[in-house]
Amino acid sequence: MKGKRQKAEGKNQRRGRHPLCLLPFAFCLLFSLIALPARAQTVLPEDQMYQIAKQLNCPTCAGRNLADCPTDTCTQWKQEIVSQLKDGKSGDEVLTYFRGRFGDQVLQEPPKEGFTLLMWVVPVLAAAVLVVVALLAARRASSRNRKSANLPTASSNQATPANSYETELEQQVKDAS
Amino acid sequence: MTVTPDAKPDAPARSRLLTVAGVAILVVALVALALVALGLAGQRGARPTAGMPAPDFDLPMYANYENGLGQQIKLSDLRGKVVIINFWASWCVPCKDEAPALEAIAQKYADRDVVMLGINYLDVERDALAFLATYGVSYGNGVDLQQRISKAYRITGVPETFIIDQQGVVREVFIQPITELQLSATLDNLLN
Numbered sequence: 001m002k003g004k005r006q007k008a009e010g011k012n013q014r015r016g017r018h019p020l021c022l023l024p025f026a027f028c029l030l031f032s033l034i035a036l037p038a039r040a041q042t043v044l045p046e047d048q049m050y051q052i053a054k055q056l057n058c059p060t061c062a063g064r065n066l067a068d069c070p071t072d073t074c075t076q077w078k079q080e081i082v083s084q085l086k087d088g089k090s091g092d093e094v095l096t097y098f099r100g101r102f103g104d105q106v107l108q109e110p111p112k113e114g115f116t117l118l119m120w121v122v123p124v125l126a127a128a129v130l131v132v133v134a135l136l137a138a139r140r141a142s143s144r145n146r147k148s149a150n151l152p153t154a155s156s157n158q159a160t161p162a163n164s165y166e167t168e169l170e171q172q173v174k175d176a177s
Numbered sequence: 178m179t180v181t182p183d184a185k186p187d188a189p190a191r192s193r194l195l196t197v198a199g200v201a202i203l204v205v206a207l208v209a210l211a212l213v214a215l216g217l218a219g220q221r222g223a224r225p226t227a228g229m230p231a232p233d234f235d236l237p238m239y240a241n242y243e244n245g246l247g248q249q250i251k252l253s254d255l256r257g258k259v260v261i262i263n264f265w266a267s268w269c270v271p272c273k274d275e276a277p278a279l280e281a282i283a284q285k286y287a288d289r290d291v292v293m294l295g296i297n298y299l300d301v302e303r304d305a306l307a308f309l310a311t312y313g314v315s316y317g318n319g320v321d322l323q324q325r326i327s328k329a330y331r332i333t334g335v336p337e338t339f340i341i342d343q344q345g346v347v348r349e350v351f352i353q354p355i356t357e358l359q360l361s362a363t364l365d366n367l368l369n
């Protein structure tokens with residue numbers, strides 16, 4: 001029995017060391033978790049290309065953005081973006097190149113300047129005017145309602161001809177009874 | 178309860194505001210309509226066809242493809258010569274098919290007051306230059322910056338070829354890959 005107990009204690013002691021043995025693994029896990037976001041922050045030229053291509057139009061398919069278009073033209077344009085990024089150009093510089101070479105219509109969003117600025121301003125202005133008009137109309141309607149609700153109360157303070165007739169009639173009925 | 182004393186004096190002010198808002202809506206609507214009309218006007222217009230004056234343009238030339246015409250050429254400066262303008266792109270398969278015919282014609286009529294101009298459409302320079310090198314193009318080639326020339330000529334794709342006579346009038350339009358025979362026939366007719 002004693003021998004068995006000693007063996008079991010020995011096993012427990014050995015088992016007790018296990019958490020310490022796992023410490024290096026825990027450190028490895030911790031470091032890899034710390035390293036993960038850093039790795040995610042590293043932007044590859046292909047990822048940056050995708051971000052830029054999302055802002056450009058496919059030149060041959062109407063309404064489609066460059067990033068999602070598999071045509072030969074778009075493939076060439078995407079390769080050009082990657083190549084310019086690898087040459088050290090920034091995303092803005094690449095966009096400027098495409099805009100300069102192919103015009104404003106290459107951009108998914110019209111630039112907020114010059115004549116195209118109107119395209120941005122007019123809808124916002126129209127929406128603002130509509131909101132103001134709607135608010136004014138609502139205020140006007142509520143003021144009208146308030147006025148009509150107030151009328152009987154106001155008239156009750158001053159005897160209108162119809163009201164005085166009713167009062168007189170009520171008085172006569174009372175007197176007769 | 179009594180009637181709000183400020184209800185009456187506010188009414189004309191509100192009505193004035195409503196009138197101003199109404200006018201503002203009208204103005205905004207008119208501006209929007211004008212914008213749409215301008216956009217539509219920009220899209221209107223027909224492709225220059227035989228007998229119509231060729232729209233003038235400035236063409237920035239690719240380095241090593243100026244062909245003695247300078248870094249930037251103006252179509253109107255080429256009056257007195259027959260000008261062949263060919264819209265092309267490196268990604269366009271039919272453009273590859275017609276490239277040898279165009280080069281052959283350019284060489285055949287080089288000393289007969291014929292100017293061949295390649296206009297590179299919607300293309301990146303690297304691929305365009307690779308195309309020119311691959312097909313051994315020697316005639317003048319430039320880039321259609323911001324698609325100004327292709328818009329003026331109302332092209333609907335590539336390749337398209339316009340033949341312009343000595344007076345700057347369009348004489349033939351090819352909305353397809355061109356053959357050496359077709360070009361020769363038109364040029365001989367214009368030169369004789």
